[in-house]
Amino acid sequence: MTAPKRSEPLVDSDLYINRELSWIAFNQRVLAHALDEHTPLLEQAKFSAIFSNNLDEFFMVRVASLKSQQEAGVVTRSDDGLTPLEQLEAIQAKLRPLLDLQQQHYRHALKRNLQEYGIQLIDYERLNQRQREWANDYFRSAIFPVLTPLAVDPAHPFPFMSNLSLNVAALIRDPDSGQQQFARVKVPQKILPRFVPIPTELCSRRPAPVFTAVPLEQLVAFNLQLLFPGMVIEGHYFFRVTRDADLELRDLEADDLMEALQEGLRKRRMGGEVVRLEVADEMPDAVVQLLMEGTAVEPEDLYRINGPLGLDDLMGLLAIPFPLLKDKPYKGRTVPALSRAQRSELQDGSIKPEEFESIFSVLRRRDVLLHHPFDLFATSVEEFLNQAADDPSVLAIKMTLYRTSKDSPVVAALIRAAENGKQVMALVELKARFDEDNNIHWARQLESSGVHVVYGVLGLKTHTKVALVVRREKERLRSYLHIGTGNYNSRTSSLYTDLGLLTCREEFGQDLVELFNYLTGFSKQQTFRRLLVAPVTLRRGMEELIRREIRHAREGRGGLIRAKMNALVDPSIIALLYEASGVGVKIELVIRGMCSLRPGLEGVSENIRVISVIGRFLEHSRLFWFGNGGRDELFIGSADWMPRNLDRRVEAVAPVDDPDLQAQLKALMELYLEDSSAWHMQSDGNFIQLQPETDERLAQTALMDQWRGGMKMSS
Numbered sequence: 001m002t003a004p005k006r007s008e009p010l011v012d013s014d015l016y017i018n019r020e021l022s023w024i025a026f027n028q029r030v031l032a033h034a035l036d037e038h039t040p041l042l043e044q045a046k047f048s049a050i051f052s053n054n055l056d057e058f059f060m061v062r063v064a065s066l067k068s069q070q071e072a073g074v075v076t077r078s079d080d081g082l083t084p085l086e087q088l089e090a091i092q093a094k095l096r097p098l099l100d101l102q103q104q105h106y107r108h109a110l111k112r113n114l115q116e117y118g119i120q121l122i123d124y125e126r127l128n129q130r131q132r133e134w135a136n137d138y139f140r141s142a143i144f145p146v147l148t149p150l151a152v153d154p155a156h157p158f159p160f161m162s163n164l165s166l167n168v169a170a171l172i173r174d175p176d177s178g179q180q181q182f183a184r185v186k187v188p189q190k191i192l193p194r195f196v197p198i199p200t201e202l203c204s205r206r207p208a209p210v211f212t213a214v215p216l217e218q219l220v221a222f223n224l225q226l227l228f229p230g231m232v233i234e235g236h237y238f239f240r241v242t243r244d245a246d247l248e249l250r251d252l253e254a255d256d257l258m259e260a261l262q263e264g265l266r267k268r269r270m271g272g273e274v275v276r277l278e279v280a281d282e283m284p285d286a287v288v289q290l291l292m293e294g295t296a297v298e299p300e301d302l303y304r305i306n307g308p309l310g311l312d313d314l315m316g317l318l319a320i321p322f323p324l325l326k327d328k329p330y331k332g333r334t335v336p337a338l339s340r341a342q343r344s345e346l347q348d349g350s351i352k353p354e355e356f357e358s359i360f361s362v363l364r365r366r367d368v369l370l371h372h373p374f375d376l377f378a379t380s381v382e383e384f385l386n387q388a389a390d391d392p393s394v395l396a397i398k399m400t401l402y403r404t405s406k407d408s409p410v411v412a413a414l415i416r417a418a419e420n421g422k423q424v425m426a427l428v429e430l431k432a433r434f435d436e437d438n439n440i441h442w443a444r445q446l447e448s449s450g451v452h453v454v455y456g457v458l459g460l461k462t463h464t465k466v467a468l469v470v471r472r473e474k475e476r477l478r479s480y481l482h483i484g485t486g487n488y489n490s491r492t493s494s495l496y497t498d499l500g501l502l503t504c505r506e507e508f509g510q511d512l513v514e515l516f517n518y519l520t521g522f523s524k525q526q527t528f529r530r531l532l533v534a535p536v537t538l539r540r541g542m543e544e545l546i547r548r549e550i551r552h553a554r555e556g557r558g559g560l561i562r563a564k565m566n567a568l569v570d571p572s573i574i575a576l577l578y579e580a581s582g583v584g585v586k587i588e589l590v591i592r593g594m595c596s597l598r599p600g601l602e603g604v605s606e607n608i609r610v611i612s613v614i615g616r617f618l619e620h621s622r623l624f625w626f627g628n629g630g631r632d633e634l635f636i637g638s639a640d641w642m643p644r645n646l647d648r649r650v651e652a653v654a655p656v657d658d659p660d661l662q663a664q665l666k667a668l669m670e671l672y673l674e675d676s677s678a679w680h681m682q683s684d685g686n687f688i689q690l691q692p693e694t695d696e697r698l699a700q701t702a703l704m705d706q707w708r709g710g711m712k713m714s715s
Contacts, residue, residue, distance in 0.1 A: 013081030015578065015598055017685040019569045020062055020087055022594040024094045025687060027054050029614045029679055031098060032689065035105050041113055042318055042325040043616075048102060048110070049315035055095075056164060056242060056312065063091065064244035064275045079571050079596065092300055103307035106314075117325060118210035119317075120203075121195060124218040130202045135214055138196065139223045143188065147220065149227045152182045158294035159184050161274070163243040166310050168221050169287055171235040172228050180234065182290055185227065187217045194313035211320050215308060237283040240309045241295055242276035274301070281306040327616055330704055332494075334379040337368045342379055343387065358391070359384050360471060363480055363504045369661040370500035371668070372486065373617060374703050377493035381467075381482055382409050384502060388469040388480075389417035395477070396423040398516045399467035403487040410488045411446065418450040425452045427519050429462045454520050457650060460535065462519065464638045464652040468512045479509025483531075483654045485621045485636055496620040497700070499636045501654055501661075505530075508654065515652065534639055534651035539572075541653075542641070545626045545633070546576045549585045552629045559585030560627030562669050566620065567594040567640045581607040590672045591681075592619040600683045610681035613672055615700040624653070625669055634665050668703075675699040 033039055034047035069076075069084040077083055082090065111121050127135060149170075150159040161167060166187040173180045195213035203209055221236040274295040279288055281304045292302060318326070334342060341359045345351045362368065370380050386409075388394045397417050404410055418424040428443040447453045456462040465484040470477055486498030507529040515533060518525045525536065532541040546561065553559035559580060568574070568589065574597045581587055587608040589595070599608040613619055624635040637653025639645040656662055672678075676697045679687040 013077070013079065015601070015604060016080040016571065016574065017596045017598060018078060018080045018082055018087060018090065019594050019596055020066070020091055021094060022569070022596055022685060023058065023062070024091065024098070025685060026593040026612070027051055027058070028098055029612060029687060029689075030054065031102060033614050035101065035109075037109075040325050040327060041110065041117070041119075042320065042322065043327055044105075044110055045314040045317045048106065049312045051098075051102060052310065052312040052314075059242045059276045060163070060245035063088070064273070066091075067273070067275055068244070088300065096303070099303065099305065102311065103305060106307055106311065114325075115209075117322065118207075119320060119322065119325075120209050120212040122198075122212060122214055124214055124222045127198075127214065128202070128204050130204075131198050131212075131214075134198060134202055135196070135219055136223060139219045140226070143192065143216075143219060144223070144226060146188050146191070147185055147227060150184045152184070152290075152294070161241040161295060162186070163245055164240065164310070166217055166238065166240050168217060168224070169237045169239055169283070169291065170221075170224050170228070170233065171287065172224075173232040173234050175230070175232055182287070183228065185220055185224070187220055189216055189310070189313065192216055194310075194316060210322060217308075235284075235287075237287055238280045238309055239283070239291055240278040241274050242278075244273050244275055276301055276303060278303045278305050278309050280304075280309070330373070332372070332374045332376045335368060335370060335375040337362055337366065338380060338383070341387075342383060359387050359502070360391070360469075360480055360504075363502055364478075367505070367656075367658045367661055368502040369656070369658075369664055370484075370502065371621070371703070372496070372498045372500070373494045374497075374706075377490060378409070380502070381484070381488065381493075381500060382413070382490065384469070384480075384482060385410060385413040385417075385467065388471075389413045389420060389422070391471065393473065394422055394469055394471045396425075396470040397468070398425040398427075398470075398512075399488065400427045400429070400462055400464055400519075401488055402429045402463055402465065403492070404489045408488075409490055414446060414451055415449040418446075423452075424450070425454065425516065425520060427454050427456060427462055427516075429456050452520075457519060460648060460650050461644075462650040463645065464515075464533075464650050466512055466515070466652055468509070468516060478504055479506070479513065480504045481508055481512050483508070483637065483652060485623075485638055496618045497703075499621040499623060499665075501636060501656060505657070512652075515650075519650065530655055532635070532637070532653040534645060534649055535647050538639060538651055538653060539646040542573065542624070542646070543576055545624075546573070546580055548628065549626055550576075550580050550583055552627070553580070553583045553585045557629040558627065559583070560625070561585060561587045562589070562623075562625040562673070563641075564590040564619075564621060564623040564669060564672060565640045566592045566622070567642050569594050569596040570641045570643050570646060571596075573641045573646075577608060578604050581605045588673055590619075590669070590678075595681060598683045598685070599681055605683075611673065611675070611678040612681065612687060613675050613678050613699055615677075615698065617700055622653075623665060623669060625666065632662060632666070634662050636665075671697075671702060672699045 030047055031051045034044045034051060039047065066084045066088050070088065075083050078087060114121065124135065152158055166189050168185040168187060170183045170185060171180060172183055194216050196216050196219060198212045198214060200208045200212060203212055217238055224233045224236060274297050277291060277295055277297045279291065338359060340351055340355055340357050341362055342351065346353065346356045388397050397414065414424050414426055426446050443453050465487060467482040469480040471480060482500055482502050484498060484500035486493065486496055508531065511528045511531040514525050528537055532538040549559035549561055561580065568591050577587055577597060585607060589610045591610055591612055595610055597610065599605050599610045622637055622640060626633045634656045635653050636656060637651060639651035639653055645651055656665060674697055676690055679689045681687050
């Protein structure tokens with residue numbers, strides 16, 4: 001399978017927004033959700049943690065890549081006309097004010113407001129005597145034994161700082177010689193809670209608070225005397241390093257991909273070059289200079305932070321049992337079409353045996369559209385695989401695993417199917433970034449259980465989310481399949497919005513059989529019947545669908561393109577959208593993250609509108625709608641409009657043919673386009689959030705409410 005030649009983009013650099021700056025704009029919208037006073041307080045902590053976690057990955061991958069290009073002397077300009085150095089400078093200018101905003105919110109809003117509800121994030125110096133005695137005892141028993149102080153002097157070289165580690169820089173003085181020395185102590189936040197809970201009975205405040213905690217790094221810092229007995233502690237300061245963590249795998253040079261990946265993971269844990277040094281704002285310049293020299297960072301890589309470092313650990317606060325300060329618990333429903341196909345309800349008596357019908361019998365009558373988390377993953381995708389694993393008529397199961405949960409019901413079903421004598425194949429994408437360890441674990445467990453495991457295609461990352469079940473029925477074989485936009489991950493299925501299609505349409509099944517043959521063998525498949533598959537037919541197919549709308553508009557039949565995805569940065573697609581806008585095609589886009597297209601430019605993109613929706617759930621679904629002169633065509637799948645998805649990954653996008661399901665997808669798209677809290681993209685790349693005074697219409701809220709008798713979008 002080889003990718004078709006990509007046409008050269010026709011986009012002038014002035015018409016293209018830098019993808020890195022667009023990503024920062026997305027993360028700014030995440031931070032805005034944390035800063036919004038209408039967001040419940042513990043959810044504010046969650047979104048602030050997501051902002052920090054996103055930023056860590058951004059530095060480890062994107063900034064690291066730009067720095068590598070800069071150091072290699074690369075002067076090639078990005079599609080928007082910036083060199084690597086210019087991009088790095090622009091990133092820093094955009095980020096520093098956002099980091100200040102985050103810390104101001106933590107210090108002056110989040111901590112204070114949480115305290116009003118009895119949740120105290122208290123500094124060590126503000127502990128009362130009984131609390132301090134407890135904290136010091138905790139340090140001696142639970143923290144002290146695992147610490148390793150490392151001195152820096154002529155006999156001790158500057159210690160290695162692991163990626164994303166939180167550290168204490170200690171200034172100590174020998175009282176005999178009077179010589180001052182520097183030492184580093186790593187804070188064990190990976191094995192101990194970042195916010196250490198203190199027993200509420202030790203609090204002098206009445207009524208006693210719900211939760212009191214002290215930062216772990218402060219317990220270390222204020223007990224340094226135990227680590228350096230006989231020495232004078234003259235100061236302590238916190239710092240954190242971020243390293244290049246992108247794995248460069250050369251598939252064609254690796255005899256064993258798993259072995260190569262494990263070696264790469266070992267290198268990642270040690271870390272590549274330092275790409276960011278975060279230090280406490282009060283750290284003296286002399287200590288900062290010592291750290292910069294020791295970690296080999298340039299001044300532009302230094303970030304002074306006025307507050308706690310590594311606020312991704314705020315995510316741990318969600319464990320506090322205080323429902324009033326969180327979003328109301330939400331559990332989706334079983335999609336009505338599958339309500340009588342639940343074996344668990346048959347077993348507990350909710351369904352009479354004569355009323356039960358398998359998922360396979362449902363799919364022989366009709367396709368089923370899924371929208372998670374509003375439709376339960378457990379009673380749809382997992383039930384589909386569970387029934388396949390136990391059905392004597394099922395001969396084979398094949399599926400792709402990109403990311404899955406640690407305690408995965410999906411993997412358990414595949415193992416059980418293999419134990420039941422079925423032919424089971426799982427493509428485990430070992431190169432799913434930051435999930436490599438987890439996928440290696442599952443690959444080994446699956447192989448040991450008799451599942452045939454493959455690791456993807458040389459030179460490509462397999463990102464598609466597809467499952468195929470082959471069943472013997474009346475002397476013939478029938479294929480049942482699931483095609484989705486999200487991972488087969490039970491945990492994230494309740495946190496991300498994703499679409500899926502269950503069907504037994506013959507042409508879809510034939511396409512998937514051939515796709516799996518390509519993934520596991522030496523096929524050079526170049527065409528498919530109904531599916532658009534990257535890197536072979538997806539780009540060409542999407543570009544042709546856009547060109548068809550251009551022809552419709554030119555011939556007076558109007559033109560319509562509506563699409564929802566995570567990112568739009570492909571220059572060729574953007575050029576075609578500009579051309580479509582120029583001839584009158586109406587284009588409405590819901591883009592969660594990066595968008596390099598400039599909407600609303602006179603003479604270029606007046607007919608293009610771009611919005612972004614940030615809500616309780618992470619928007620992850622991809623939906624494409626083409627008007628086709630009144631004969632609408634709609635597609636769902638795993639790919640965004642990005643070069644990596646169209647050219648360098650295995651992806652699958654499927655048409656949705658059933659008129660009822662098309663109507664559901666249209667209603668869904670219109671719901672998002674009407675979201676009253678959506679962020680509207682301006683032509684300069686900035687986003688403005690609507691602030692309606694009345695009649696709010698929030699897409700995610702409406703979708704949660706529809707199962708409770710609100711909107712009618714029946715399945």
